[in-house]
Amino acid sequence: MIEVKDIYKSFGDNEVLKGITADFKPGVTSLIIGGSGSGKTTLMKNMVGLHEPNSGKVLYDGRDFTSMDMQERIEIRKEIGMLFQGSALFDSMTVERNIRFPLDMFTNQSKAEKLERVNFVLERVNLAGKNDLYPSELSGGMMKRVGIARAIAMRPKYLFCDEPNSGLDPKSSIMIDELLQEITQEYDITTVIVTHDMNSVMGIGEHILFLHQGQKWWEGSKDEITSTDNKELNEFVFATKLMETLLKKK
Numbered sequence: 001m002i003e004v005k006d007i008y009k010s011f012g013d014n015e016v017l018k019g020i021t022a023d024f025k026p027g028v029t030s031l032i033i034g035g036s037g038s039g040k041t042t043l044m045k046n047m048v049g050l051h052e053p054n055s056g057k058v059l060y061d062g063r064d065f066t067s068m069d070m071q072e073r074i075e076i077r078k079e080i081g082m083l084f085q086g087s088a089l090f091d092s093m094t095v096e097r098n099i100r101f102p103l104d105m106f107t108n109q110s111k112a113e114k115l116e117r118v119n120f121v122l123e124r125v126n127l128a129g130k131n132d133l134y135p136s137e138l139s140g141g142m143m144k145r146v147g148i149a150r151a152i153a154m155r156p157k158y159l160f161c162d163e164p165n166s167g168l169d170p171k172s173s174i175m176i177d178e179l180l181q182e183i184t185q186e187y188d189i190t191t192v193i194v195t196h197d198m199n200s201v202m203g204i205g206e207h208i209l210f211l212h213q214g215q216k217w218w219e220g221s222k223d224e225i226t227s228t229d230n231k232e233l234n235e236f237v238f239a240t241k242l243m244e245t246l247l248k249k250k
């Protein structure tokens with residue numbers, strides 16, 4: 001479990017996070033949603049140590065990440081998988097080398113062990129046998145799946161995804177969402193996803209955190225989100241024509 005406790009973060013005079021507290025549980029896909037500039041990415045960056053909070057704590061299974069030194073943090077980082085926007089694959093490396101990269105960096109496994117792991121995760125994301133392709137030879141959805149394979153190669157306990165289906169068509173987006181949810185449940189990963197995508201919210205939103213102006217404005221599940229009377233959340237949720245149309249049909 002990841003516990004975020006009363007996180008405040010400012011950039012100069014701009015107070016972006018104003019006392020966020022939340023728990024993220026293993027085996028559950030947690031979605032951080034909210035309008036542009038509400039602080040979603042900043043919260044995620046504070047959780048993984050890419051930003052330092054002004055105050056507050058982040059605990060990984062009880063371990064206080066915020067007060068750790070660099071060396072101690074490396075140990076936690078090995079347990080974290082990250083899927084960045086745009087997949088962030090290395091263009092000059094094959095699929096296999098991209099996925100092997102964290103294993104080369106962080107483990108002493110033999111070549112054979114690493115290859116076995118690469119092949120296992122490739123199969124898991126439905127890309128068995130694509131080892132020798134280069135990123136330029138892959139579709140956007142395939143690139144995301146390679147990104148997921150790389151993120152889970154180290155058997156992470158925690159998985160962070162920033163807009164995992166940006167740039168994908170609706171069908172590929174659903175495939176990526178379902179894959180993330182399956183992996184989360186199968187390996188009991190604590191998964192945190194930053195998204196704008198209401199399809200993702202309605203598909204895999206087991207636990208949703210809605211940020212508004214740097215505060216946790218609402219928390220709940222996809223089953224609760226359409227029946228809330230929270231004004232700002234409603235404005236966010238029903239901002240698409242699709243949702244509007246579906247609601248009229250109800």
Ligand SMILES: Nc1ncnc2c1ncn2[C@@H]1O[C@H](COP(=O)(O)OP(=O)(O)OP(=O)(O)O)[C@@H](O)[C@H]1O
Pocket residue numbers: 011014016034035036037038039040041042043196
């Ligand atoms: N490194 C930084 N330096 C200064 N200001 C920053 C920095 N990172 C974020 N901000 C500011 O923090 C605020 C929140 O940004 P953040 O990226 O967290 O929002 P977001 O909810 O993820 O938005 P979006 O959906 O548009 O990605 C914005 O006003 C942004 O300008």
